[in-house]
Structure formats: structure tokens, C-alpha cells
Amino acid sequence: MLRSEITSALRDALVEELAATGYGRLSIEAVARRAGVAKTAIYRRWPSKLEMVLEVVTAIAGQRLELPDTGSLRGDLELAMRGMASALRHPLASQIIPDLLAEAARNPDIGATLQQTLTETGRTVGGQVVERAIGRGELPPDTHADLAADLVIGPLYWRLAVLRKPCGKAEIRGLAQAAAAAIAAGAH
Amino acid sequence: MLRSEITSALRDALVEELAATGYGRLSIEAVARRAGVAKTAIYRRWPSKLEMVLEVVTAIAGQRLELPDTGSLRGDLELAMRGMASALRHPLASQIIPDLLAEAARNPDIGATLQQTLTETGRTVGGQVVERAIGRGELPPDTHADLAADLVIGPLYWRLAVLRKPCGKAEIRGLAQAAAAAIAAGAH
DNA sequence: ATGCGTCGCGACGCTACCGTAGCGTCGTAA
DNA sequence: TTACGACGCTACGGTAGCGTCGCGACGCAT
Secondary structure, three states, X not given: OXXXXXXXXXXXXXXXXXXXXXXXXXXXXXXXXXXXXXXXHHHOOOOOHHHHHHHHHHHHHOOOOOOOOOOOHHHHHHXXXXXXXXXXXXXXXXXXXXXXXXXXXXOHHHHHHHHHHHHHHHHHHHHHHHHHHHHHOOOOOOOOHHHHHHHHHHHHXXXXXXXOOOOOHHHHHHHHHHHHHHHHHHOO | OOOHHHHHHHXXXXXXXXXXXXXXXXXXXXXXXXXXXXXHHHHOXXXXXXXXXXXXXXXXXXXXXXXOOOOOHHHHHHHHHHHHHHHHHOHHHHHHHHHHHHHHOOOHHHHHHHHHHHHHHHHHHHHHHHHHHHHHOOOOOOOOHHHHHHHHHHHHHHHHHHHOOOOXXXXXXXXXXXXXXXXXXXXX
């Protein structure tokens, strides 16, 4: 019986270490050191660095985002973007996510896992919002949900994760307004 | 006198190695091995891995993008996006750029260099296109060029560098149309 | 209470990389 | 042709991480 307290301490240590050094430089020894346990504690739980990262990352990335109907496309978009923004603002997330996305270009396993999770989430959220807007008559019925999702997430990710500009309520409102117009204009 | 043929071989090897292994795992030995020279050849030219990467990256990222006036905002945007897309489609670039952006979150020197280059280029291109559109009466005079640039680059980067979806002429045309609408709607 | 099983811990050999120093070589100028 | 200067190459000690193995301790069921 593995002691669960150590398992969760290792999960936390992995996340912190991942943020501090990145996947490339990540070492099992450092994770164990940070968690205050020995390396064997890790090898008994995960066969490799990759498996460990995949398990922890899918657990975190798999969390669903609740999206109540606000009554308008702009409101739905603003709410969704606010949720994503607060997720991306976490210092750990804002360092780990770009790092893993970069590593995904090189490592097929990470790429497949992340892509599946990301596109699935994006498709679910985007599809839901777009479907509601079509129902309200705000969007034409042939609107592409995929393209809409890209138009929403793209600028937000670019600002927060790449440029690391601050992004307050006002900016998010502007981005949501712009995204609504972009979807209406281009996603069909 | 350093032999320039070796210097450029080292630059090429650095870029390839950077794409293959990432900045974190990048080793001087591997670069030298790939270039077919010894480590000292590198240490005579650059004092550290960081300096070497910064020099090569700024040299590549500093290239200007020519933007002739096409007569319309949508046309200008489509042209600019096509240029960026072809740059991002190069396998080397599409692996190195996300990697360095992720590393930038952790390494202030890389971050400062990249951010300066990126925001400068984005501001130049975005400002130029927006200014023309304002002159034509396509956009209100208080349009924010920065926000406009984010709305253009964001979805493109997201699609090409993060999701790695194919992005042909038709998709780019759609994105340009959407970006034009987004700028008109939200960037003021 | 006691014996058994399971776990965490420290240590080990191994490999890769770092940054440097001395040596041999090649091009060049007198 | 010869002597000089600058270069690249091999070799080195030192460090850090990998994955494994045997030991000791602790918990649990009887």
C-alpha cells in the first residue's frame, strides 16, 4: 500500500518543479528532493518521467469548465474568457502550459494527450456557446464551432501566456466583444 | 580570425539542435557534434549557451516583414497573416518559437529579448496596417493598434504553433475576415 | 505480542556534460 | 623557405542525474 500523503506530495512537487525548470530539465531527483522523499518513492509509483507528467497533467487539464447561459453570445464569451484567464493567470499554469505545448511538438505522447484534452475541451465549450447563439438567432446555423473556439482562445492565450500582458476585466470585455464580431463575420 | 564557415555551421547546428531537443536540454557538446567541430570552437565564439542562443535568435527574429498596401484592411491582414503563416510553418521555427517563449517565462534575458522583438515587430506591422485603414475610413481613428495586433496574431499562432492544425489559403482568408471584423468591433 | 510483508532510505556504478589546458597543425607574411 | 601566430582537437577532473539493490523500520493481521 503506497502512502497517499507521499503520492500527493510528489504530485505537488512535480508541478512546482515543472514550473521552475521545465519538462526538458526536469529531473526525478529534483522532484524527490522537493517532496522530501527518496527517488525510489517515485519509481514505485510511476515507471518514467513521462508517465508521471502525463498522469498529473491530464488530471489537472481534464477539469471541466462550467458555463451557465448568460443570455447573449457576448456574455457567454466574456464568462468563458474570464474563466480561462483566471486559469492562465495562475503562475504555475502560465509556466507549465507553454512549456508542455512546446514539448508536445517534439514528444508525440505529450502531444497526443494535450491535443486531445485541449481540442475536446475547446470543442465542448465552443460548441455549447455557439449552439446557444444559433438558437438565439445571433449566429447563422452554419457557424463553425472550431474556428470560433480558435478566435476566442487565440488572442487570450497570446496575450496572457505569450506576451504576458496584464489582462483585466476591461480588456477581457473588449476581447469578448471582438471575438463575438469575429465569429459572426468569419466562422461560416 | 575565426573561420566564418565554421561559425555559420555552428549557427545552423544550434538552430537544428534547438528544434530537436529544446533550450532546456540543449547541450554545447551536441551542437559541436552536429556541426562536426569541437567544443572549443564554440567557447571561442560565445561565452555561454545563453549568449549564443540570443545572438542567433535575434538575428533570425529581427527580419522585417514587407507589407505593400493592398487597398483594403482585409487584404492587408490576409497578406500579413500569410507571411506569418509561412514563417510559422517552417518546421524549425514552429518548434523553436514555442520552446523559447516557454523558456522566456523563466529566463529574464530570453524573455526581454523576445518580448522586445515581438512587440516591436507586432507594433510596427499592426500600427502600419491600422493607420492605413484609418486613413481609408475603414476603422475609427481611436483604434488600438496593440489590441488589433493581438487579434490578428493570436488565432494564427494558436492554430499553427499550438494546435498545429493545417492552415491553408482558405482558412487564412477566413481568419483575416474575422480579424478585420474583430478589430472594427473591439479595438477602440 | 510477534512475525511477516511492504515500504522508504542511502549507496552504487554508469553515463553525459561542463569548462579548461596543453598540444599539434595550418595559413600567412617576410 | 621559414618562422610566427592563431586556430581546432584530444584529454582531463569535476558534477549531476539515472535506474537499481540491499538494508532497516514500520504497520498490520493473527
